Amino acid sequence: MTIVASGPAASTVAPADKGVGPLLRAWRERRRVSQLELALRADSSARHISFVETGRSRPSEEMVLRLAEHLEVPVRERNALLLAAGYAPRYPETPLDDPALGALRDGMERLIQGYEPYPALVVDAVYTVVAANRGITMLLDGVPESLMAPAPNAMRLTLHPEGLAPRIRNLREWRGHLLAQMERQIALHRSDALRELYEEVAAYPVPQEAGGDEPAESVAYFALPMRIEHEGRILSFVSSISTFNTPMDVTVAELAIETFLPADPATAKYLHALVM
Template identity: 50%
Template sequence: MASMMWRGMLLAMQHAQSFGEHLRSWRQRRRMSQLDLASEAGISTRHLSFVETGRAAPSREMVLQLAEHLELPLRAQNALLVAAGFAPRFGERALDDPDLAAVRAAMELVLKAHAPNPALAIDRCWNLVAANESALKLMGDVAPALLAPPANVLRASLHPDGLAPRILNLGEWRAHIFARLERQVDVTGDPALTDLLAELRTYPAHGAHAPPLREAAPVITPLKLKTAAGVLSMFGVTTLFGMPQDVTLDELAIETFFPADAASAEMLARL
C-alpha cells in the first residue's frame, strides 16, 4: 500500500512544483525569509538558496528538518519528501484499518460520553466521520442531499437547505467559519479547503451581515440555533489527537459543543 501511495504521489508531482519551488512556497506562506529558515534549521543561507534554486539536492534528513521548522502537517511533509525524490515518511490508513481500532474506540467513547451535548468527528475537509445522537437530531431537518456521504458539516451548516435558515446569528457565524477556514488554508495550503471556502462564500446570507470590525470580538462565537423548543446557544471546542504519526489521525478532529447558557443546557438535556 505504501509503495502504491508513493508511486501515485510521484505521478502527481510530475506536473507540480519542483522541490525548490515547493519549499519556497511553504517558506513564504510561513512568512519566513531564507535567513530565518536557515538559522532555525542550522544550515547556511547560501546552501538553502542553492536548494531552492535546484543547484543543490537536499538529503532526506534535511527535508525533514526543514519541514519540522516550517511546521508542516504530515500530508505536506510527505509531499515535500516526494518532491525531493524520497519515499513518504508517514502512512495514511483508512479509519477502519485494524491498526486504528483503539482510535475508533476512543473517538466513539468521546462522542457517546458527550451526550446530551452534540459532538461529531470530522476529517481535514470537514467531512462527517461520525456523530452522536444529539448532533444528528439537530441536523434532522437538513436536506438529505446535504447529509449524503461524504456529508460536509460546513456545507450543511451554511447552505440554504441546511441549518442556515435556523441560525439566528448567521452573519456572525458565517464570519467565524470563514475566518477559521482561512486560517486552516493558510496553515495547510490545502486546495480542497480553498475550494470549500470559495463555495461557502457563494451561499446566500439571508440578509445577515457580519458584525463591524470595529466592534469588540466576543470571547467565544456562539451558534444560536432556532429549534422547536426555543433558541439553543452553543459554543464549540475542537479536540485533536496528540503527536500523530499517521496522516489520517493528523487530520482527524472531534468537534464538541457545549451549552452557552442554563436554558440551552436544559434544552439539550430534553433532546
C-alpha cells in the first residue's frame, strides 16, 4: 500500500470570542503548570504571564512561540495562538502528496518496507492510514471493502465488528488500550474530529465472548500484546509508535509511524516463513 494524501484536516482558526490570553491560560491549566513555573521556564515573570492571560499585555510573537514550546502545544495549535495574538501563522500545512514532501514520503515508504515481514503503517492525526506495508495487508485480509475505502481508518479497522475485532483474541484489553490512547490525545489536542472518532469507535458493540482467553502456554510478555488470529494461528504483536522530532510543518507534526513487533518466537518464525 503506497503513501496517499490524507483526508482534509481541520484548518487553523483562532476562536473568534477568545484572545490569545485565555487560550494560553487553557493550555497552561491543561498542562497543570503554575504561572510562576511557566514564567521560570520561559525566562519571564509571573506578573507578565498573568497580564498576558488577562489581556492586559499583548505578547510578542516570540513570546507566544516560547510559551507554546514550554507548554508543549501542538504545532497546529501554535498557529491558532499566533492568529489569536494578531500574528500570521508560522507553520505551513503542506499536503502529503505535495512535491515538497517527496523526500519525506520516500523515506517513510522505505522505513515501513524495511520492517517487513513485520506489520507497519503511517497514520495522521485522526488515524487515517496514509501508508502501510505488506505485513499490514496480510492482517487486513478479509476485511470488507466498505472499511477500506475511500480512506481506511486504523481505529475503525481494528475495533469495528466487521474489521479485525472478531479476530483479536484479547479484544477487551486491546480495545481498552486503544481507547485510553485516544483519550490521552484528546486531552492534549483540541480536535473535534478525534473526539467524534473516539465516540464512534467506543460505541461499537463488544461481543460477550470477546477477550479473556489465554495462550495454552504461559508467556511472559514485556508489553500488552495484540493477540490476533490469522489463518488458524494466533499471532502476538506489541506496537511501537514514532513521531518526527521538532517538526516545522503541521502535516509532518501529525504523522505517526506504528510498527508491530512479534511478541513471541512463534509469531516471528511464522512471519519470516511467509516471505521465504
